[in-house]
Each structure stands twice: as structure tokens, then as C-alpha cells.
Amino acid sequence: MPILRVKEIRGMSPEDRQKRLRELQTELMRLKTMIKAGGSIENPARVRLLRKTIARILTIENEPMPVKKEKKKKKAEEKKPKESKKE
DSSP, rough: OOSOOOOHHHHSOHHHHHHHHHHHHHHHHHHHHHHTTTTOOOOOOHHHHHHHHHHHHHHHSSSSSOOOHHHHHHHHHHHHHHOOOOO
């Protein structure tokens, strides 16, 4: 079960994403330190989940901003030839 789903990450504000990213990275460093020190951790799979969640957040942060539908409509209207009025 993922820590954060993509839908949840996209719903966050950029500030919230950065805050959550720092929290996850801190937790990952803490777990890695425990492993290196020779200790055992409660849930070894948590490391993998943390890495994947961090990657998801970074991927969404680096995605290009989507073009708004209004801009698409305006561009489409500009491309259409205007009809001449018949009198």
C-alpha cells in the first residue's frame, strides 16, 4: 500500500509537497542509518515504500504544467477561418 497516492500528491499545494518530501527523506535517512549501524528495523519494506513515494513526488514536481482548456479553445478559434457574411 503506497504511503501517498498520485492523486493525493497532485491535490497538494507545491509547499505541502515540499514539506512532505522533506519529511519522507528525513525518515528514509533515519532508517538507512539504523540499518548501517547494524540494527534491525521494524518494517524493512518501509524503505522501499519511502523511496518510491519520494520518486513519485519528484516526478510530479518535474512534470510540465498542463495547458489550460481555455487557451486550447482560443488557439482553435484563431486557426478556424472566419465565415463571410452573405447579404
